[in-house]
Every structure is written in structure tokens, then in C-alpha cells.
Amino acid sequence: MLTKNGLEVLTAIVGKENVETSQASKLVYSFDATPQFQSLPDAIVSPRSASEVGQVVKWCSEQEIPIVPRGSGTNLSAGTTPLQGGIVLLMKHLDNILEIDEENLTVTTQPGVNTLELMEAVEAKGLFYPPDPSSMKISQIGGNINENSGGLRGLKYGVTRDYVMGLEVVLPNGETIRTGGKLAKDVAGYDLTRLFVGSEGTLGIITEVTLKLIPLPETKKTVLALYEDMDAAARTVSKIIASKIIPATLEFLDQPTIKVVEDFSNIGLPTHAKAVLLIEQDGDAAVVDKDIARIVSICEDNQAIEVSMAASETEAEALRSARRSALSALARLKPTTILEDATVPRSEIANMVEAINRIAEKHQVEICTFGHAGDGNLHPTCLTDARDKEEMKRVEQAFEEIFTTAVALGGTITGEHGVGAMKAPYLHLKLGEAGVEAMRSIKQAFDPKNIMNPGKMFANENRKRVVVKQ
Amino acid sequence: MDYDELLNCMRCGFCLPSCPTYIESGKDEAHSPRGRIALMKAVVDGEIEPDEEVKRSLDMCLGCRACEPVCPSGVNYGHLLEQARDIIYQNQEQPIPVKAVRKAAFQGLFPHQNRMIGLTGLIGFYQRSGLRTAARKSGMMKLLPDSMRLMEKVLPDVPTSKAMKQRQRLFQPTVPVKKRVAFFAGCLMDTVFLSTNDATTKLLQYAGCEIIVPEAQACCGALHGHSGEKQQAKTMAKRNIAAFEEAGIDYIITNAGGCGAFLVDYGHLLKDEPEWKDRAEAFSSKIKDISSVLVELGFDKLPLSLQDEIITYQDSCHLKNVQKTFMEPRKLLSCIEGAQYVEMKDAGRCCGSAGIYNLVETEMSMQILDYKMKQTKATKAKTIVTANPGCLLQMKLGIEKEGLSDQMRAVHIVDLLLEAYENANPSS
Ligand SMILES: Cc1cc2nc3c(=O)[nH]c(=O)nc-3n(C[C@H](O)[C@H](O)[C@H](O)COP(=O)(O)OP(=O)(O)OC[C@H]3O[C@@H](n4cnc5c(N)ncnc54)[C@H](O)[C@@H]3O)c2cc1C
Ligand code: SF4
Ligand code: SF4
Numbered sequence: 001m002l003t004k005n006g007l008e009v010l011t012a013i014v015g016k017e018n019v020e021t022s023q024a025s026k027l028v029y030s031f032d033a034t035p036q037f038q039s040l041p042d043a044i045v046s047p048r049s050a051s052e053v054g055q056v057v058k059w060c061s062e063q064e065i066p067i068v069p070r071g072s073g074t075n076l077s078a079g080t081t082p083l084q085g086g087i088v089l090l091m092k093h094l095d096n097i098l099e100i101d102e103e104n105l106t107v108t109t110q111p112g113v114n115t116l117e118l119m120e121a122v123e124a125k126g127l128f129y130p131p132d133p134s135s136m137k138i139s140q141i142g143g144n145i146n147e148n149s150g151g152l153r154g155l156k157y158g159v160t161r162d163y164v165m166g167l168e169v170v171l172p173n174g175e176t177i178r179t180g181g182k183l184a185k186d187v188a189g190y191d192l193t194r195l196f197v198g199s200e201g202t203l204g205i206i207t208e209v210t211l212k213l214i215p216l217p218e219t220k221k222t223v224l225a226l227y228e229d230m231d232a233a234a235r236t237v238s239k240i241i242a243s244k245i246i247p248a249t250l251e252f253l254d255q256p257t258i259k260v261v262e263d264f265s266n267i268g269l270p271t272h273a274k275a276v277l278l279i280e281q282d283g284d285a286a287v288v289d290k291d292i293a294r295i296v297s298i299c300e301d302n303q304a305i306e307v308s309m310a311a312s313e314t315e316a317e318a319l320r321s322a323r324r325s326a327l328s329a330l331a332r333l334k335p336t337t338i339l340e341d342a343t344v345p346r347s348e349i350a351n352m353v354e355a356i357n358r359i360a361e362k363h364q365v366e367i368c369t370f371g372h373a374g375d376g377n378l379h380p381t382c383l384t385d386a387r388d389k390e391e392m393k394r395v396e397q398a399f400e401e402i403f404t405t406a407v408a409l410g411g412t413i414t415g416e417h418g419v420g421a422m423k424a425p426y427l428h429l430k431l432g433e434a435g436v437e438a439m440r441s442i443k444q445a446f447d448p449k450n451i452m453n454p455g456k457m458f459a460n461e462n463r464k465r466v467v468v469k470q
Numbered sequence: 471m472d473y474d475e476l477l478n479c480m481r482c483g484f485c486l487p488s489c490p491t492y493i494e495s496g497k498d499e500a501h502s503p504r505g506r507i508a509l510m511k512a513v514v515d516g517e518i519e520p521d522e523e524v525k526r527s528l529d530m531c532l533g534c535r536a537c538e539p540v541c542p543s544g545v546n547y548g549h550l551l552e553q554a555r556d557i558i559y560q561n562q563e564q565p566i567p568v569k570a571v572r573k574a575a576f577q578g579l580f581p582h583q584n585r586m587i588g589l590t591g592l593i594g595f596y597q598r599s600g601l602r603t604a605a606r607k608s609g610m611m612k613l614l615p616d617s618m619r620l621m622e623k624v625l626p627d628v629p630t631s632k633a634m635k636q637r638q639r640l641f642q643p644t645v646p647v648k649k650r651v652a653f654f655a656g657c658l659m660d661t662v663f664l665s666t667n668d669a670t671t672k673l674l675q676y677a678g679c680e681i682i683v684p685e686a687q688a689c690c691g692a693l694h695g696h697s698g699e700k701q702q703a704k705t706m707a708k709r710n711i712a713a714f715e716e717a718g719i720d721y722i723i724t725n726a727g728g729c730g731a732f733l734v735d736y737g738h739l740l741k742d743e744p745e746w747k748d749r750a751e752a753f754s755s756k757i758k759d760i761s762s763v764l765v766e767l768g769f770d771k772l773p774l775s776l777q778d779e780i781i782t783y784q785d786s787c788h789l790k791n792v793q794k795t796f797m798e799p800r801k802l803l804s805c806i807e808g809a810q811y812v813e814m815k816d817a818g819r820c821c822g823s824a825g826i827y828n829l830v831e832t833e834m835s836m837q838i839l840d841y842k843m844k845q846t847k848a849t850k851a852k853t854i855v856t857a858n859p860g861c862l863l864q865m866k867l868g869i870e871k872e873g874l875s876d877q878m879r880a881v882h883i884v885d886l887l888l889e890a891y892e893n894a895n896p897s898s
Pocket of ligand 1: 033068069071072073074079080091111132133135140142143144146147148152200202205207327328416453481
């Protein structure tokens with residue numbers, strides 16, 4: 001618990017206006033984008049520099065006060081809910097891009113920079129930072145790194161991890177370390193950089209990051225393919241990959257999702273289609289033309305009922321942003337929207353989609369599915385009402401079965417949203433007991449007092465999923 | 471409170487980058503739409519008390535509704551805010567002077583157009599009689615807070631009470647009749663901004679409208695609705711619905727974004743009164759902003775010209791976010807020969823006027839205005855065009871604040887269009 005005295009110490013470090021304890025502040029930082037998780041912190045602290053982060057962490061470590069680092073709070077795994085109270089450490093002041101190095105093709109930035117702003121800043125110099133989570137208008141780079149976020153371009157360009165070259169991290173004991181750097185080659189010791197990527201704020205606070213950039217692709221083309229049934233769409237995905245084309249984007253939406261997205265975006269999406277693929281290729285103009293021509297013919301060979309090309313960048317961007325709004329648009333249909341994040345090897349997409357539908361039917365719940373078909377990352381999204389306790393039980397059972405199926409197909413319980421508190425009870429499904437233990441000991445080594453984002457990643461003894469507050 | 475609406479917010483945060491108070495507060499969730507909705511829900515759930523900080527969060531909201539069009543879940547934030555304010559204000563013991571002022575303004579003044587005329591007449595008297603000169607000279611103005619002092623300065627010259635009382639009720643078009651419309655004259659617009667209203671009817675005449683201005687109409691009630699005086703707003707809505715029902719017209723034309731947005735929402739305001747609901751919806755479906763109707767009637771194809779200058783447009787939040795009218799004003803402005811239309815960055819972001827927000831939340835309002843002026847200056851525009859009286863005054867205030875009054879002006883779109891039309895058609 002934070003005492004009055006403790007608050008004074010924190011105030012002395014970060015300044016009066018950067019420590020909030022009002023009931024309203026605590027409430028608005030008690031949740032993130034994850035439904036059904038909420039828990040109040042004792043205070044919200046916003047350090048103004050990396051050195052202040054160090055001082056705050058050191059003090060919290062001495063006092064054993066939990067720290068929940070927070071970017072923009074858009075994560076979908078309850079990664080920023082202060083389950084055990086303590087302080088929310090807000091990164092809002094650490095929002096400067098420090099250097100765009102055009103010779104080494106890197107950008108060095110503070111963690112609180114908005115993802116889209118960073119992308120625009122490097123694109124203004126003809127460079128490209130590909131990871132583009134759908135939340136990029138809101139999310140921060142620090143949040144992206146800690147969730148290892150992926151996006152529409154993940155298939156061809158990889159995810160956040162593939163771009164993180166170096167980090168500055170404040171460890172749970174308050175010491176600061178640097179990992180990696182601008183070097184293309186570096187094999188000195190364990191790869192701590194990779195360890196921190198996707199660590200969900202459980203191993204330390206990232207205070208600076210160096211990201212890899214690549215040249216901005218010359219052109220881009222966008223295709224929309226419509227299908228009478230989902231199988232045909234899934235087959236197309238496998239065929240495209242099998243024919244050794246790697247599109248920049250290969251996204252999948254089922255009919256209910258198309259309908260609600262259209263409802264929101266009004267851009268004339270084909271609501272009559274049972275499934276839709278949004279496919280993009282970028283790069284050298286000649287290669288793009290060639291690839292797109294082949295993609296179109298593969299779609300047609302696999303029973304696409306219609307294949308159309310975006311006429312302009314405005315039209316293409318409208319399609320992309322419509323796809324990005326899928327999750328929130330689905331939230332229009334029912335009071336509670338639970339999005340999951342099951343991922344399978346891409347050859348198993350059709351099987352997984354089929355399984356999801358079967359499971360939904362079996363448990364009598366409504367599940368819409370969309371996702372990054374190209375990389376096997378599907379988002380089965382359940383539309384429900386948390387007030388209906390009986391239905392919520394069935395929802396839990398359905399998701400449990402979906403995860404088990406995904407793992408059985410060689411997949412995983414989360415492709416990009418992270419484990420957080422939400423998926424903690426399922427981590428063992430993917431890793432096995434020994435795997436979980438290995439990870440626990442890493443956590444123990446870095447954070448023996450368990451003050452860094454406690455309650456995340458590892459479930460307590462109780463494996464039961466904690467979706468419903470009893 | 472509408473609990474389902476509260477639950478519709480899935481906390482995705484898509485609305486955060488559009489919220490001016492979130493941005494200007496340095497990204498404080500308590501001043502974001504997501505945070506405000508969470509606070510309202512927590513209060514309704516009995517998890518927290520509606521204490522000062524909660525009220526503060528709601529007070530800081532501009533009500534600009536920029537969070538609505540970007541919300542993929544379709545949360546109707548405006549309705550939530552209205553309900554929350556209604557509950558808080560109705561249940562709260564306010565300090566006696568605040569109560570008195572609210573009562574005087576909301577019940578004594580706005581609902582009564584003759585009293586509006588009386589009060590604005592007083593302002594006119596102050597402006598014309600030499601009192602203004604005396605007051606400014608005496609240094610008395612220094613006693614007022616900065617923003618009030620500037621406000622006094624930018625307030626337009628008010629017409630005489632006589633002019634305000636002799637409002638013409640019927641206009642015939644100057645060309646063959648295309649549409650029969652009614653004009654919603656507004657309370658402030660028909661007093662302080664009477665000349666803009668006159669310009670509006672002239673434009674409508676040139677565009678081919680037969681216009682009636684029903685006498686029994688009242689203030690739209692927006693100010694009441696947004697400040698937690700819902701009952702009073704409903705009374706006024708009913709008066710307006712009745713006043714326009716008889717007219718037998720195609721459209722009801724508005725020239726103030728704030729009023730228009732409230733008028734299109736009468737259906738919601740009266741949704742629980744069966745005998746009014748349908749009538750309210752019929753009324754609302756006829757509301758059209760002046761820009762829309764002008765574009766519909768091809769006014770942009772008429773000769774319009776100004777001298778060589780750059781013009782830019784500041785969206786009225788409610789016109790853009792609620793009535794979804796933002797292409798039409800731009801289309802009209804781009805058609806003016808001689809003038810060059812330059813879009814300012816974040817033209818759709820609120821200017822910070824927001825009803826009486828600039829008077830009660832001056833600090834935040836001025837911070838928002840500073841950003842707006844920065845973007846305006848970047849366009850190098852000589853004329854800032856607005857579509858709502860509040861925005862117009864706020865932009866005038868911005869110009870004054872920046873000391874640019876000899877290089878820049880703020881005008882209502884209607885006044886500029888009339889100027890452009892008469893410039894191109896000297897005989898009219
Ligand atoms: C509508 C919507 C769409 C989404 N789409 C995608 C998508 O396409 N792909 C995807 O991968 N994700 C997606 N997400 C999930 C989410 O946006 C991402 O996980 C994002 O990276 C979170 O960023 P944030 O800044 O909001 O971080 P937060 O949610 O604030 O934090 C995320 C995690 O990082 C930790 N953290 C944050 N900053 C730091 C720091 N500086 N040091 C240490 N730990 C830190 C937090 O403790 C937490 O565990 C989506 C979410 C929503 C609501
Ligand atoms: S965009 Fe809509 S659903 Fe998302 S947080 Fe804002 S109000 Fe809630
Ligand atoms: S109405 Fe405007 S100020 Fe209020 S929450 Fe929405 S965007 Fe922010």
C-alpha cells in the first residue's frame with residue numbers, strides 16, 4: 001500500500017502534477033481495452049525522463065510496491081489492469097523521437113511515441129517502419145514492443161520483434177541496462193533484446209528503443225476478393241502462399257464482420273459475400289503488377305465470385321481502415337465483445353475456421369471471425385452480454401475448446417495480443433508445465449520481489465479463466 | 471442513464487486521438503471520452519461517488535462530439551453526456567449565485583425572444599451610446615478577466631431593438647421558385663447576428679427559395695440540453711415543432727451548426743413522450759443546413775467572386791460531427807473565383823468555443839484556441855470562415871488575441887457567400 005509518506009517521495013521525484021490519486025483518476029486507469037477486467041491502482045505516476053523512471057522503480061522496489069507500466073491502454077489481454085494495486089506508471093511524457101539515422105536506417109525513440117506518428121515521421125524521409133497494429137493511431141511504441149504487436153503487414157514484413165534492434169531498460173531493481181544497438185551483427189551474450197520484446201511489462205520498463213527501418217516500397221496495390229463460402233477463401237490463402245507469393249497483406253473477414261464494418265464505414269463493402277479477402281502487394285512496380293495478376297487468377301481459380309482492385313490510394317486506405325475497425329465495429333451488435341487471438345500454421349486456416357464455427361454452434365454462442373489469414377492469426381470474436389451469467393459460462397467453454405483446437409493444430413493461444421491476465425490460465429496449453437516453469441524462473445531472476453506488473457502472464461494455482469467477476 | 475449505451479463502449483480507445491481535451495490535457499484519460507464514459511458507468515454502478523473530480527471531467531468536455539464519428543462501436547456520446555449532466559446538475563446543490571445566473575439565463579432569458587431582444591438591445595445601447603468608449607477609456611475593462619475583455623471587444627455591433635423586432639416573415643425568391651422552406655432564425659442569431667440572418671434569407675432568395683419565418687418559433691434549447699436543463703429544452707422543442715408543423719415546407723433551414731445539431735436530435739429528446747415522438751422526428755427530418763441546401767440548389771454554379779485572397783474554413787463541430795455537413799461548405803468556398811481555398815490542418819478540431827465553455831473553462835478553451843490559431847496562421851489566410859455564431863466569436867477572439875485584427879478577419883460563411891455573390895453580380 002502507498003502511504004502518505006510514499007506519495008511525497010514520488011511527488012518529489014516526478015513533480016506534483018505528475019502524481020494523481022483522485023478517485024476519478026484511479027478509475028480511468030483501472031482498465032484497458034480488455035472486457036471484464038478492472039482494478040484500481042493506488043496512484044498514477046507520470047515520469048518526465050528515463051532517470052525519473054529509474055528513481056521511481058528503485059523506490060518501489062525498496063517498498064515492494066507493484067508497478068504497472070502503461071502506454072495507451074489498448075491491449076486486449078488485461079495487461080495494464082492493476083490487479084494488485086500499486087502504481088500505474090504512465091509513459092505519456094516520454095514521447096520524443098530522438099533520432100532518425102538515415103545512414104544506418106534506424107530510428108531511436110522514447111517509448112511513449114504514438115505508433116502512427118513514428119510511422120509518418122520515418123515515411124517523410126522515404127523510410128518504412130512496417131509493424132502496423134490496427135490500433136496504431138492510438139498505441140505507443142513501448143506498448144507495441146511489450147506486446148510484440150503485429151498488423152496487416154505482418155505476413156511479409158514480420159512483427160514488432162523483427163524491428164527492435166536495441167533497448168534501454170530500467171530493471172525491477174531500478175538499475176538501467178542497454179541491450180543491442182544499431183549493430184546489424186551482435187552476438188555478445190544472451191539476446192536480452194528479444195527477451196524484453198513481448199515481455200508485457202513484467203521484466204522491466206523500456207525507456208528507449210532503437211528500431212530498424214527499411215526503404216519505403218515504391219508502389220502498392222490492393223485487391224478485394226469475395227467468396228460464396230469460407231472454405232473457398234481459406235483455400236485461396238493456402239494456394240497463394242503455396243505458389244510462393246508473399247503478399248504484404250492477406251486479411252480475412254467473415255460475413256457478419258463484413259456487415260457490421262460496412263455499417264460503420266459505409267464504403268460499399270459487399271455485405272452479400274460469405275467471406276472476403278483483402279490482399280495487398282507492395283514493392284517494385286513491375287513485381288507488384290506480376291504478383292497481383294497471379295493473385296487475381298488464383299482467387300478466380302478458387303471460386304471467388306468477384307475480384308476487384310482498389311482504384312486509388314484513397315479507396316485502398318478506406319478498405320484498410322475498414323478492416324482495422326472490425327473489432328470495435330463488432331461491438332455494436334451486443335453489449336459485450338470478447339475478442340480472441342488464436343493462431344494456427346497458415347495451412348490450417350480452413351480447418352481452424354471450420355472448427356470455430358462448429359464450436360460456436362455446439363455451445364450456442366455467436367462468434368464472428370476475422371483476422372490475418374496470411375499469417376494464420378485469427379480473431380474469433382464472441383458477441384455476448386456479460387450480464388447473462390449462463391451464456392458467459394458457455395462462452396468460456398467455447399473459447400477453451402477453441403484454444404485447445406488451435407494448439408492441437410500446431411498453433412498457439414495468442415498470436416499478437418499477449419498473455420496478460422486474460423490468457424494466463426491457458427499459457428500451459430502452449431508451453432507445457434516445463435515451459436511455464438522455465439519462464440517463471442526468468443521472471444524470478446529479473447524480478448524476485450514480483451513488483452513488475454504482477455499477476456500477468458502467469459496464473460496463480462487456479463487455472464480457471466477469470467472472465468466473469470463473480 | 472441509458473445503460474446499454476454505456477455498455478456499448480468497448481474501451482478500444484479509437485476515440486482518444488480525436489478528443490481535443492485529451493490532447494490538450496497532455497493525454498489524461500480523465501479528459502478522454504473513454505475515461506468519461508467509464509466514470510459515468512462507475513457512478514451508475516455505484517462504484518464511485520460523483521465527486522468534484524468526476525464533475526470536473528464532465529465539465530471539461532467541450533461536447534464537440536468529435537469522438538462520435540470515429541467510434542466504431544457507434545457509441546452516442548452526446549446523449550450520454552447530456553444525461554450525465556442532467557443528473558449531476560439536477561441533483562446537485564449549487565452555490566446560490568450560480569443557481570441564480572443559471573435560472574436567469576436558462577429560464578428567464580433564452581426561451582423568450584422578446585427578452586433576448588431586450589437584453590441585446592441593452593448591449594446595443596452600451597455600444598452606441600458612448601458608454602463603450604467611456605468604459606474602454608476609463609480602464610474599467612482591466613477589471614475583467616482577459617477573455618471577457620476580448621469578448622467585449624469582438625462582440626459585433628448589435629442592431630437596434632427596432633430592427634430586431636421588425637423581422638420580415640415571408641420572402642419570395644428572385645428567380646422561379648424551386649423550394650419552399652422555413653427558416654429557423656435562432657435566438658442569438660436573430661438578435662446579435664441579425665445581419666447574418668438577413669444574408670441567409672437573401673442567399674436563399676437568390677437560390678430560388680420561398681421562405682417563411684414562423685413567428686411562434688423559440689430558441690432551439692441546445693444550451694439548456696447541453697447544460698443539464700433537459701426539461702426546459704423539451705418545452706422549447708415542443709414549441710418549435712408546433713410552430714413549424716403548419717408551414718407546409720420542404721426543409722427547415724438553419725445557419726448555426728450548434729442549433730442544427732440539436733434540432734435534428736429532437737426525436738431523441740422526446741423519445742419517451744409518445745404523443746410527440748413522431749412529430750419530433752418529422753420535424754428533425756426536415757432540418758438542413760444552409761450550405762447543404764445551397765449546394766443542392768446549385769448555388770455553387772452561380773457566379774461568385776472575391777478579390778485575390780486566401781480563405782480557410784473552421785468546421786463547426788456539431789455541423790460536422792452530428793449533421794455530417796463538411797463537404798458542402800468547402801465546395802461552396804472553393805467555387806469563389808479570385809479567392810483561393812486552403813484547408814487548415816485539423817480544421818475539424820473544436821475551436822474551444824463550445825457554448826459558454828470559453829467563459830467557464832477559459833484556460834482549456836484558450837489553449838485549444840491557441841492551437842487553432844497556429845493552424846490558421848499556417849494557411850496564410852486573410853479570411854477564416856465559420857458556420858456557427860460561437861465559433862465565429864471564438865475565432866474573432868483568437869485573431870484579437872494574436873494581435874492580427876488588421877490582417878485577418880473571421881466571417882460566417884453566409885456573409886462571405888453574399889459578399890461573393892454581390893461582388894460577382896453588382897446589379898443584385
Ligand atoms: C481495436 C484494437 C485493435 C487492435 N489491433 C491490434 C493488432 O492488429 N495487432 C496487435 O498486435 N495488437 C492489436 N491490438 C492490441 C493493442 O493495441 C496492442 O497490443 C498495442 O501494442 C498496445 O499498445 P499500448 O500503447 O496501448 O500499450 P498498453 O496497452 O498500455 O500496454 C501493453 C503492455 O505493455 C506494457 N508496457 C507499455 N509500455 C511499456 C514500457 N514503456 N515499458 C514496459 N512495459 C510497457 C504494459 O504493461 C502492458 O503489459 C488492438 C487493440 C485494439 C483495442
Ligand atoms: S471509440 Fe467508442 S467504443 Fe472505443 S473507447 Fe471510444 S467511445 Fe468507447
Ligand atoms: S465531446 Fe469532444 S471534448 Fe467531449 S469527449 Fe468527445 S471529443 Fe472529447
